[in-house]
Amino acid sequence: MGESPPSVPPPRAFPADVVGEATFAGQQPAPRGREAGFSKRKKPPPRAKVNQDCAYSSLQCDGVPAALFLLCDGHGSYGDHAAQSAVSRLAAALTPLPSSLSAPPAAALADTSHAARDVEAAFAAVDAELLADELHLNSGCTALCAIFTHSAAGSPVLWIAHAGDSREVVASRTDAEDPRSPLWLRETADHLPDLLDERERIERCGGYVSEANVMRGIPSRVWSDRREVGPGLSMSRSLGDASAKAVGVVCTPELQLLRIDPVQDPFILLASDGLWDVISSQEACKIVDEGLRMHAGHAGEACARLLSMAKQEWRQRGDYRDDITIICVNIPKLTSFLAQLEEERTATSAARSNPAELKPRASAVHTPEECVCTTAEACTAVTDAEDNPPIMQAGQGVSQAKSGVVEAAAIRELVAEGCELSPQQGSPTAAVALVDQPAVAQRNYSSPSVPLHPKTHREVEHYSALTVDTVKQPAAHAWPGWISCFRCCVSTA
Numbered sequence: 441m442g443e444s445p446p447s448v449p450p451p452r453a454f455p456a457d458v459v460g461e462a463t464f465a466g467q468q469p470a471p472r473g474r475e476a477g478f479s480k481r482k483k484p485p486p487r488a489k490v491n492q493d494c495a496y497s498s499l500q501c502d503g504v505p506a507a508l509f510l511l512c513d514g515h516g517s518y519g520d521h522a523a524q525s526a527v528s529r530l531a532a533a534l535t536p537l538p539s540s541l542s543a544p545p546a547a548a549l550a551d552t553s554h555a556a557r558d559v560e561a562a563f564a565a566v567d568a569e570l571l572a573d574e575l576h577l578n579s580g581c582t583a584l585c586a587i588f589t590h591s592a593a594g595s596p597v598l599w600i601a602h603a604g605d606s607r608e609v610v611a612s613r614t615d616a617e618d619p620r621s622p623l624w625l626r627e628t629a630d631h632l633p634d635l636l637d638e639r640e641r642i643e644r645c646g647g648y649v650s651e652a653n654v655m656r657g658i659p660s661r662v663w664s665d666r667r668e669v670g671p672g673l674s675m676s677r678s679l680g681d682a683s684a685k686a687v688g689v690v691c692t693p694e695l696q697l698l699r700i701d702p703v704q705d706p707f708i709l710l711a712s713d714g715l716w717d718v719i720s721s722q723e724a725c726k727i728v729d730e731g732l733r734m735h736a737g738h739a740g741e742a743c744a745r746l747l748s749m750a751k752q753e754w755r756q757r758g759d760y761r762d763d764i765t766i767i768c769v770n771i772p773k774l775t776s777f778l779a780q781l782e783e784e785r786t787a788t789s790a791a792r793s794n795p796a797e798l799k800p801r802a803s804a805v806h807t808p809e810e811c812v813c814t815t816a817e818a819c820t821a822v823t824d825a826e827d828n829p830p831i832m833q834a835g836q837g838v839s840q841a842k843s844g845v846v847e848a849a850a851i852r853e854l855v856a857e858g859c860e861l862s863p864q865q866g867s868p869t870a871a872v873a874l875v876d877q878p879a880v881a882q883r884n885y886s887s888p889s890v891p892l893h894p895k896t897h898r899e900v901e902h903y904s905a906l907t908v909d910t911v912k913q914p915a916a917h918a919w920p921g922w923i924s925c926f927r928c929c930v931s932t933a
Contacts, residue, residue, distance in 0.1 A: 580680025
């Protein structure tokens with residue numbers, strides 16, 4: 441068996457009104473007859489299936505603010521594993537690209553374009569890793585990538601790379617001054633086996649393409665020969681699918697670079713074929729456009745509305761439903777959001793280059809309701825970067841760079857609030873506060889001294905839980921952020 445799929449890099453989320461996401465697992469018809477436990481008269485309910493779609497959207501601020509959107513639709517017995525693995529690896533490979541993608545659009549897709557080659561190389565590397573896993577002999581996924589950034593001239597551009605039948609649509613108004621004017625669409629072309637170029641490549645590799653039957657809902661498929669023996673793939677490009685690669689299925693993405701006008705282009709749609717099989721691109725954009733007007737441009741609400749309509753269409757067609765995943769992007773709001781981040785980044789860079797202009801930041805004031813410190817995970821009131829050192833492993837200790845004046849001030853404040861001082865030989869003086877809490881939150885680093893038990897006056901190891909009920913437990917402090925956090929605990933004790 442193959443390895444478990446790698447974890448997807450943690451995304452930097454967008455506000456829900458800027459980027460909306462929705463997904464819904466499909467369902468399969470249940471087996472019928474007495475062997476399935478149902479009589480011939482009683483219709484069994486459909487069975488839920490594993491959602492093999494995987495979507496990812498993240499804010500990228502390395503170099504230039506940009507937005508990365510990924511969607512993979514898995515197929516086969518291990519399609520969910522393939523989709524998760526592909527999204528994880530593509531996210532890691534494409535994250536550094538926004539800076540290099542800010543190139544003049546005229547030369548973006550030329551043979552000398554490093555950015556285009558980087559995108560193709562990322563798809564090829566992910567495909568090779570999937571093929572090396574035995575799970576993906578007859579399993580794989582589509583891949584759809586969209587990167588929203590700015591060109592060298594400063595105008596918004598959208599890079600699109602896709603392989604398979606997951607589709608991306610950019611909606612544009614025929615009249616930029618009329619918010620109700622009709623929409624015209626720029627969309628990707630699904631990679632289907634019966635397309636002329638795709639069919640020729642497959643047949644050159646010895647494969648066979650069966651014709652689609654639209655009336656019966658049967659798509660064209662890729663087979664090893666005319667006997668229609670494996671792999672039976674309904675797309676001509678994908679990641680994974682080792683058995684299909686031998687008969688002409690490729691992983692090479694189709695690349696596009698679109699100029700974006702935030703005034704004329706209201707939104708972007710990315711979705712798996714679970715949407716496009718029941719709703720056309722024109723109808724989907726009409727539904728989203730109406731949803732944005734109804735909900736003041738809220739992309740999340742418009743996305744949920746489109747998902748509801750797709751589920752209804754599948755319900756009318758029978759017991760089967762494919763997985764549905766949708767990403768809806770409000771272009772004007774995304775452009776404003778990224779512009780604001782760029783201004784903040786520029787201001788921060790200018791301030792760092794001239795330290796004399798830096799002003800001291802006022803410490804945050806926390807009320808008891810904002811800070812109830814019972815566990816390390818619950819303590820989220822202290823948000824100042826200066827008051828929150830990086831997470832460290834237990835036993836590494838606290839950096840002494842801020843000891844001295846800061847520590848002295850900390851001790852004076854804690855003493856004024858009734859804290860007990862417990863000196864320890866060979867270490868700085870520690871301020872130990874007594875709190876009527878079952879446990880006091882501590883960061884993932886050890887304090888510069890060991891606290892003492894309030895009754896036995898013995899040293900208490902860091903992160904050890906005291907089992908005595910309602911005992912006043914010690915918590916060592918040596919950082920300004922801990923002072924503000926601890927003050928709340930003292931006031932509530």
